[in-house]
Amino acid sequence: MNQQEALFKYALYLGDNALIMGHRISEWCSKGPMLEEDIALSNLALDYLGQATALLKYAAQTEGKGRTEDDLAYKRPEREFLNNLIVELPNGDFAYTMAKIFFYSSFLKYFYQDLSLSKDETLSAIAQKSLKEIKYHVRHSSDWICRLGDGTDESHSRMQNAISNIWMYTGELFEMNEVDLILVKESIAVDLKKLADNWKNSVAEILHKATLTMPTDNYMQSGGRKGLHTEYLGYILAEMQYLPRAYPNAKW
Amino acid sequence: MNKNDNQGPLWEVFIQSKSGLPYKHAGSLHAMDKEMALQNARDLYTRRNEGTSIWVVLSEQIVASNPNDAEELFDPMNDKIYRHPTFYTMPEGAKHI
Numbered sequence: 001m002n003q004q005e006a007l008f009k010y011a012l013y014l015g016d017n018a019l020i021m022g023h024r025i026s027e028w029c030s031k032g033p034m035l036e037e038d039i040a041l042s043n044l045a046l047d048y049l050g051q052a053t054a055l056l057k058y059a060a061q062t063e064g065k066g067r068t069e070d071d072l073a074y075k076r077p078e079r080e081f082l083n084n085l086i087v088e089l090p091n092g093d094f095a096y097t098m099a100k101i102f103f104y105s106s107f108l109k110y111f112y113q114d115l116s117l118s119k120d121e122t123l124s125a126i127a128q129k130s131l132k133e134i135k136y137h138v139r140h141s142s143d144w145i146c147r148l149g150d151g152t153d154e155s156h157s158r159m160q161n162a163i164s165n166i167w168m169y170t171g172e173l174f175e176m177n178e179v180d181l182i183l184v185k186e187s188i189a190v191d192l193k194k195l196a197d198n199w200k201n202s203v204a205e206i207l208h209k210a211t212l213t214m215p216t217d218n219y220m221q222s223g224g225r226k227g228l229h230t231e232y233l234g235y236i237l238a239e240m241q242y243l244p245r246a247y248p249n250a251k252w
Numbered sequence: 253m254n255k256n257d258n259q260g261p262l263w264e265v266f267i268q269s270k271s272g273l274p275y276k277h278a279g280s281l282h283a284m285d286k287e288m289a290l291q292n293a294r295d296l297y298t299r300r301n302e303g304t305s306i307w308v309v310l311s312e313q314i315v316a317s318n319p320n321d322a323e324e325l326f327d328p329m330n331d332k333i334y335r336h337p338t339f340y341t342m343p344e345g346a347k348h349i
Contacts, residue, residue, distance in 0.1 A: 040292065043295050
């Protein structure tokens, strides 16, 4: 794999993560527990879709085969998606969604901090812009983790269930593959292994404040970046890609 | 709606559009605590770049005048026209007084 191919796959992996995360959160639109939170969740979803647009556009440009960001989002099959498994998990209840957003945005915060120092100017610029959005996601979800963890018996047990169930999808976030190694050497990509301690400490701090128990590392799910997904991704794509596939080049 | 429905108390939101300008009432919202009120205010009332700073205050903490008292509170001002700066000659060329 040469550097250009690696960069294409790297931008694709980041763009897919943002796209699927955003699409999942957008499923809350009109179903939020209260009007205010409904709008808050839609805002988070829109932040992710904005990041996905920028990243997939860059991926398409890097590939140089005349595809657009829409082609990449709407015309690739499941096995070509390179997102982490955690972003495709169903929303579950509100606690489950918040736990997902909390784990993933806490990871992205450290990730974008490092990526903003990348030698690749486009990735660095996208990271700087996205970091501001993600910091808010961390704050919003952390507050909910504490509010629900340290709330009633029911909210505590739902929050603890969510944290424990999603834990096995967090290990994959720090796995490195060939793409990472090629680009880390060029100071373009983030060394994921270096983020793990910071992520764990910040998560532990919030869980402690929320009176929740930090799960112990056990078996970790993996495969997203190889295109091996959970059973859920296919359904997301079916919904997301239906219109552009049924009516190619449809316009507003 | 069941008896467990609880969206929290009502809060009033004030937005400052630019540093130095007064805070203006933007609307209200429900939230459980002040952090949540601030975040909700950000999400509801600054989506289109309306603000640079936000105040939230519990609605019940606001002391309001009673509209029924309007006569005694505000009518006495009607005949005190000398309180308006209408007796000065406008300097030539001043358009925005």
